[in-house]
Amino acid sequence: MIVNSTELQNNFGKYLVLANQEEVIVTRNGNPIAKLVPVTYGKMLSERWPSSEIIMESTAKYNDSLGKSTYEEFLELTKDNELRYEYIDGQIYMLASPKTEHQSALTELFGNFYNFFQGKPCRPFVAPYDIVLRTSSNQINSVQPDLAVICDLEQHLGEDGFYKGVPALVIEILSESTRRKDLVSKLNLYMEAGVKEYWIVNPLNKEITVYLFEDLNIKDSTTYKNGESALSFSFLGLSVPLNVVFARPY
Structure with missing residues (x-):
């Protein structure tokens, strides 16, 4: 055909x-x-x-x-x-439609982030929300992270209504169909594009890994296991309990 x-x-x-x-x-x-x-x-x-x-x-x-x-x-x-x-x-x-486990984790994360950033200059945004990023080689990329924390919306909001800047923090929730892209391609993209912090949320083994980027490299990283609370490197006091994120949605 x-x-x-x-x-x-x-x-x-x-x-x-x-x-x-x-x-x-x-x-x-x-x-x-x-x-x-x-x-x-x-x-x-x-x-x-x-x-x-x-x-x-x-x-x-x-x-x-x-x-x-x-x-x-x-x-x-x-x-x-x-x-x-x-x-x-x-x-x-x-992108495929996410499963219930994915959306349950995203809902809990957004709730925690929304409460934390209330009254602060940064705001959390959830997918679908296009983020256009350029790497050090000037390659244009367009992504829809599960959650992004944006601190410069006023300065980088285009006349077309789309955000043109770089988020301070990005979260991706792994699934079996996206884990390779999230663990490799997107990690490199966010690091090269100037994102400061990247959270990889893994419902498969109930872990959250938090990366801190600096000068196009991984400066630090910590993996949190179920029963612990994931801590932000960039935002002092931002803490998310993993047992809440990975609670059964039913």
Whole structure:
């Protein structure tokens, strides 16, 4: 099946379903640019279709790469599209809906952060909220961290209503489909882009690791286990009990 990029954007869900039955070739100006294909567990799709553009992050237990694209192509794909995407190191990721365990942890974290930052100049924001970051090599990236603490919103709020700065603190909650990206790609991205502190929340083993970045390096890090309270390096007094974050949601 062959479909142009505009039709794909307008009916993406339909073509994801059709891709389970046959390959869907995507064209732009009559030229093939990408291919939607059924995924195969345990095998990287980038080894099979290196010319494709999108990384599919599904609710299943894998995280597959389909190749590179430009930032302009990412903007074209996501324009007026209700699906959620991230763009990291030239790769497009489509984000799956989070599970209950993930949302329960996020709710508890946001509640703690909201209470702590009441009356303070910084504010916590939860996904979906686009953050555009540039690395030291000037690579443009667009991410939707689970939670971000922003302290310079007034100075960096664009006329289009989007935030243009760098968060002081970012939190990502791991899932089986995102753990590699969160542990490696996003850690490097946040460090290079100027984020001061990065929390990795792991519901799988009920741990929270807090990284402190300085001069494009990891200055310090601490891993907190269930029963302890995670402490912020940057914000004195910010403390989150892990038994609350990882409490059963039912």
